[in-house]
Amino acid sequence: MQISQVAVVGAGTMGASITVALVGAGLKVLLKETEQSFLDRGLANVDRFLAGKVKKGLLSESEAAAQRTLIEPVLDFSRFAEADFVIEAAPEALNIKREIFEQLDQWCNVDAILATNTSSLSISQIANFTRRADKVVGMHFFNPAHIMKLVEVIPGLETSHDTVKTTLELGASLGKLSVRVEECASFLVNRLLGRYMNESLYTLQDGRASVDEIDKAAQDFAMPIGPLALRDMNGADIGLAVANFNYLEYGERFAVPAVLPLMVAQNLLGAKTQAGFYTYDTETRKRQGVNPALTPLLASIKADSDATGKKSAKDIAVLPAFDGAQLFLPMINEAFLVMQERICQPEDLDPALMAGLGMRRGPLAMAAEIGLKDCLTLLENRFAAGEERFRPAPLLKRFVFAGRTSVI
Numbered sequence: 001m002q003i004s005q006v007a008v009v010g011a012g013t014m015g016a017s018i019t020v021a022l023v024g025a026g027l028k029v030l031l032k033e034t035e036q037s038f039l040d041r042g043l044a045n046v047d048r049f050l051a052g053k054v055k056k057g058l059l060s061e062s063e064a065a066a067q068r069t070l071i072e073p074v075l076d077f078s079r080f081a082e083a084d085f086v087i088e089a090a091p092e093a094l095n096i097k098r099e100i101f102e103q104l105d106q107w108c109n110v111d112a113i114l115a116t117n118t119s120s121l122s123i124s125q126i127a128n129f130t131r132r133a134d135k136v137v138g139m140h141f142f143n144p145a146h147i148m149k150l151v152e153v154i155p156g157l158e159t160s161h162d163t164v165k166t167t168l169e170l171g172a173s174l175g176k177l178s179v180r181v182e183e184c185a186s187f188l189v190n191r192l193l194g195r196y197m198n199e200s201l202y203t204l205q206d207g208r209a210s211v212d213e214i215d216k217a218a219q220d221f222a223m224p225i226g227p228l229a230l231r232d233m234n235g236a237d238i239g240l241a242v243a244n245f246n247y248l249e250y251g252e253r254f255a256v257p258a259v260l261p262l263m264v265a266q267n268l269l270g271a272k273t274q275a276g277f278y279t280y281d282t283e284t285r286k287r288q289g290v291n292p293a294l295t296p297l298l299a300s301i302k303a304d305s306d307a308t309g310k311k312s313a314k315d316i317a318v319l320p321a322f323d324g325a326q327l328f329l330p331m332i333n334e335a336f337l338v339m340q341e342r343i344c345q346p347e348d349l350d351p352a353l354m355a356g357l358g359m360r361r362g363p364l365a366m367a368a369e370i371g372l373k374d375c376l377t378l379l380e381n382r383f384a385a386g387e388e389r390f391r392p393a394p395l396l397k398r399f400v401f402a403g404r405t406s407v408i
């Protein structure tokens with residue numbers, strides 16, 4: 001299917017950057033908002049992103065100006081019949097998505113594909129708000145969408161093969177790695193990221209490593225930024241909402257580390273409150289040192305866990321010394337669970353994580369490097385010490401039993 005006219009619903013954080021990605025590929029965009037002031041704000045961000053590309057030498061002034069003319073701001077759906085493909089990037093609330101998809105179904109051409117950029121809602125449920133569930137699909141961009149190199153394409157139960165194919169092709173035409181991911185909570189990349197982010201918090205609250213040690217180990221091992229610095233960047237409140245959601249969906253192995261709700265309760269949200277794992281300069285927002293307020297907070301968690309007898313210092317002492325690999329063990333284990341559920345093709349897994357998170361290597365490459373057998377032993381030891389989140393994935397065991405040393 002040939003796509004020339006796209007419509008984007010919502011000109012917020014994602015809508016503005018998705019629009020820049022689309023015009024960068026020469027596509028015309030109808031950009032819809034609910035109020036003129038929101039449109040103006042979105043377009044100001046579009047201009048800022050385009051100017052950023054010019055500054056980096058990725059575009060000339062005249063190319064940026066030409067791309068800008070491809071955008072037509074609108075405040076209603078009356079011109080949506082012109083769109084071949086719609087990307088909805090409105091707030092993450094089911095009632096808002098319902099209203100929008102009911103409208104889209106009425107206004108759009110019967111052949112038009114309706115994609116949602118939702119991070120956590122069910123594609124099948126959103127599709128059910130229309131009479132064209134075969135043409136509704138998840139198209140999950142990463143923030144900022146004009147820079148990040150991954151798009152997850154998520155079919156709902158009724159989504160047709162053609163819809164998936166067209167959406168994958170559109171993602172690729174934007175210069176992105178476009179990967180099919182089956183519907184599951186948090187999809188592929190954020191599901192695996194969630195396990196790793198939680199592990200960094202457990203490592204801290206169990207006293208196994210300090211803030212600096214954790215962030216340095218993750219960076220040395222594979223990451224462009226440490227998990228605690230990243231938590232501060234995105235906000236502990238957002239992190240807690242995501243962690244609670246994953247726990248509800250997946251259960252015990254995604255149990256929320258105690259430090260996270262405590263930080264939210266104490267307004268230690270990260271850069272936006274100038275205090276999180278680190279402190280931040282009030283004016284420049286530049287990161288300073290480790291936040292001293294963490295010391296009493298971590299001591300209170302330890303006192304609580306000692307009192308309930310959940311974990312003693314003795315239990316911690318029998319664990320292997322902290323190293324970067326251990327931060328990634330739960331992510332590696334989750335990668336095997338994901339493969340077991342056939343959420344994606346195994347060969348897409350590492351590239352998706354690398355494109356989505358900027359990792360230097362993905363969890364399957366890490367597993368091969370540590371050794372599948374050693375990964376299993378590490379997981380088994382932690383699981384035997386009573387830590388449910390290390391219960392080894394059955395598929396990892398099968399690879400080890402089969403004598404395999406790598407996945408792909």
Ligand SMILES: NC(=O)c1ccc[n+]([C@@H]2O[C@H](COP(=O)([O-])OP(=O)(O)OC[C@H]3O[C@@H](n4cnc5c(N)ncnc54)[C@H](O)[C@@H]3O)[C@@H](O)[C@H]2O)c1
Binds near residue numbers: 015
């Ligand atoms: N922010 C992220 O990092 C991120 C990453 C991936 C996916 N997502 C998902 O993308 C979607 C948008 O997130 P966001 O962070 O851009 O939100 P946002 O709040 O920044 O922007 C949403 C915009 O939609 C507008 N809007 C609301 N109702 C509308 C309607 N009926 N028609 C047109 N516009 C409408 C709002 O005015 C607002 O400007 C959510 O589903 C979110 O889960 C967000």
